[in-house]
Amino acid sequence: MPAWPDVRADFPILHQQVNGKPLVYLDSAATAQKPRAVIDALVRYYERDNSNVHRGLHALSMRATDAYEGARTRVAKFIHAADPAEVIFTRGTTESINLVAHSWGRAHLKPGDVVLATEMEHHSNLVPWQQAAKASGATLRYVPVLGANAEGGLDLAALDRLLTPSVKLFAFTHISNTLGTVNPAAELCRRARAVGAVTVVDAAQSVGHVPLDVQALGCDFLAFSGHKMCGPTGIGVLYGRRALLDKLAPDETGGGMVVSVDYEGASWKPAPERLEAGTPDIAGAIGLGVACDYLEGLDRAAIARHDSGLARLAYEKLSTLPNIRLLGPADARSGLVSFAFPDVHAHDVVTFADEDGIALRGGHHCNQPLMRKLGLTSTTRASFYVYNQPGEIDALVSSLQRTLKFFRG
Amino acid sequence: MPAWPDVRADFPILHQQVNGKPLVYLDSAATAQKPRAVIDALVRYYERDNSNVHRGLHALSMRATDAYEGARTRVAKFIHAADPAEVIFTRGTTESINLVAHSWGRAHLKPGDVVLATEMEHHSNLVPWQQAAKASGATLRYVPVLGANAEGGLDLAALDRLLTPSVKLFAFTHISNTLGTVNPAAELCRRARAVGAVTVVDAAQSVGHVPLDVQALGCDFLAFSGHKMCGPTGIGVLYGRRALLDKLAPDETGGGMVVSVDYEGASWKPAPERLEAGTPDIAGAIGLGVACDYLEGLDRAAIARHDSGLARLAYEKLSTLPNIRLLGPADARSGLVSFAFPDVHAHDVVTFADEDGIALRGGHHCNQPLMRKLGLTSTTRASFYVYNQPGEIDALVSSLQRTLKFFRG
Amino acid sequence: MSADLTELYQQVILDHNRRPRNRGRLPTANRVAHGDNPSCGDQCDVFLQLDGDRIKDISFDGSGCAISQASASLMTTQLKGKTAAEAEALYKKFHEIVTTGKEPEEISDLAAFAGVHTFPARIKCATLGWHAALNALKGDAAPATTESHTD
Amino acid sequence: MSADLTELYQQVILDHNRRPRNRGRLPTANRVAHGDNPSCGDQCDVFLQLDGDRIKDISFDGSGCAISQASASLMTTQLKGKTAAEAEALYKKFHEIVTTGKEPEEISDLAAFAGVHTFPARIKCATLGWHAALNALKGDAAPATTESHTD
């Protein structure tokens, strides 16, 4: 493990006991914990600057507007967007993807078109495309995953065959929330662009964990959630290339996104306003901006090494448990490990771990079709972030040993 | 003015100077300030319980789920919904109304149908219906407002003529954010139901100000925003009668709202989950629940008396200013007053008031068509809430006198 | 192991989990229903051989945690021979046990599930099989889900 | 009145606001463009009589705050006789003045708008008329809006 500062002191929630044991939080892929700086930013906003944005000329409103738009600029820098106007604030990854599926899908998809996804997509990057395909008469196809435990990642040879000129859009996850696979996103975007397909990258599991540059990736759209990267709940981002955003019709309409309204009709502002109808989550956006600062301060390349280092260590140590099935690649993986036992169900594993103060996630991880393909209904997942330590992996392994002993006798 | 406790101590933001003067916040119709209790609830959540909901079995996740669902139950009680499942968490009023316009509109509206709105709707309860009508081939009609200054409220005689059996949906605001008019919502719902029309009530300006009982109103859908009722930004509610919600197709799809997904298709959970795709704004919902507690603790009938008492007082005192045009009814009004001068523009008024530490809103208040009908492009609005005091109205009047003197010489 | 956990994973439950009774497709079934626990992906099919109003034979199949498997298994042993109304009544009692922890004297093995009530997230596990069985009795073709709001 | 506010509402501005120059529809106009400030509903029409590349005559009409009205009025006095390129260059300077507060010596009355820069929300007011004028010069039929991201 590379050297890593102990940042636990920055996270108030970690300093508690659960069931009489110190909390070991290994569920960051579901949601990350929040550093003091982010919590303080919310408090500061509500105690000093709270006001509605955009339409106000008084001091508070100007401060709130500056802070909100400042957050947009901050986030744009964090993902290396060419222009802050390419950052649309949404509730999260799910809403961001639905926005593209609705607005872009309705305008561009027609019968005979193909939407391409992969077999490892989260329901949030899968069901919206099923719906868009159904509504438009387009066909949805999937890039297969390779290997009995999906250890081979995406089948890039199959991708070559699947990426025909009928493919109008290719939606894929940067990092799988179940397998830990890191997909070659830049390469996938490059190949998609070669056939003229628009790319949608689900960066829910990547943007807070690895350095990310949308221009280097060459994607058209990219979606993520603040709550998975130390930000507040309820805020997320749709990044879109300016040229595409400018042509994107709004999905929601209402206050703040119109230029002119009469009783017959309305005209829209340019992006980003056009795609942000109604009062936005002002405090949430500000909190997300501060989360960007926090992660940048830790050095994002170092975070990537730390998280995947812990995951590799966990993979190694877990593989010593009898009759364990480990999913995803052994090596190049992001900060999580998913596993299953043939005779002990994930729910029982999670309940027993909780007894030891360890927070794990058990279930299908919004990945039902992939589970089914792998012959599973659920797995247990341990996921790591900046505040986790190698010692917590030892605690996890001991806890699992006790659980197996109980059920196996 | 009825007796009223000074609750300013509950609101940290109010105790500051703006431009060297004590802040007088008269912009609560845009967004309300937050009591300490709500801010503390957010901090407590992030410092103790933060976790993703619904799919977790560990201690934090169970606590977060309980708190989130507890907030749903709390909000349901606050509006007297028959069942917590009738409360859908959204980003705010705008998203709530769009959800109905999209999901209900797509399923039910067809050419020849009429959607009825009123001339006093906020853009957020107007543009979505324009879009729904355009998409379906239905016609959008408006109930007129009466009087040169809209002091007569809705034209109820015209409503009789307009409410034909072709009207499939009637969307109207409970309280106008520009006029302060309080519409007879129960009466409007009763009349709409008589012709079989579904009702959508925009309660953005009412739910935090007056006691509200969706069952007594007899509405089908009702929308509001947390941020206008002492809650956090980024959270709001769509109330829907169970019978309608159960048939409502989801607009957004993704994690958390599905029963079963395979590569071909998906099936949905019942409401409310079906209509809440993705990770919700957990902290926001919890904060909104606490805002309900706070307002209930002040006695909602008393809040209504306080707010409208201040507005009537302001109306009276403002009417002494030379050449002022006051909008909306003189009497039965909610907690706001909108006014205009023929020779001094709202923006200049707001900038001068800000100089005196007074926060006002100037502009079209997302009410462009109504403004145009009244021969205005903008008004200045003072809006009141639980923390305002009669003395602040005197400060407002003196500030306006100085402004008029400056411009009029 | 804590008292709560020992109470949850009682010997009866572990036993039914390890050696489920009446597991597999019932060849003589004339009713079948499918249950889903959407929050975790657990599934349960219940097969009934109904003779008029009476459950002549019953089996289950599916996958899930120890609690859901043991509950479905134990349920089959309790429902065999019961009428639809009796099954309904028994579920009411079972539901009371898992949600309140109260153990009515007259019910024997079902009381093993009283420990569930301190783990509210697991109530859905314990009731999955029951939901499917009641749906099968009603002849309801729609898959049962534990996401109903009566749980 | 604070120094900032005195600086914002300079005498020149108040004067143009009270007695706007070149206000109303220009009968000889061969170009017209409409400007919107969507954040407040202010509107401004600019009418041009173009002679080749040169602004032979100009007027404005619309409604808005003192800053936007005075700015449009003053603009018309400055643009009369200018070529499109000169107008463009003048707007660049004006934009610099209202966003930075810098007052280049060679520009006389426009410098009255230097006070705007301490009120960033009012920059859109000051530039509304200019946006419309530049659009009219380009012959751009789309309404100008101050919501572009170069503001």
Ligand SMILES: Cc1ncc(COP(=O)(O)O)c(C=O)c1O
């Ligand atoms: C009457 C009315 N309806 C709708 C809205 C829109 O609410 P939000 O911006 O929170 O979505 C508002 C407030 O802006 C309002 O006053």
Ligand SMILES: Cc1ncc(COP(=O)(O)O)c(C=O)c1O
């Ligand atoms: C890969 C991936 N995509 C999408 C999502 C959905 O994110 P959210 O629930 O924040 O919308 C998640 C997290 O749940 C995820 O891990």
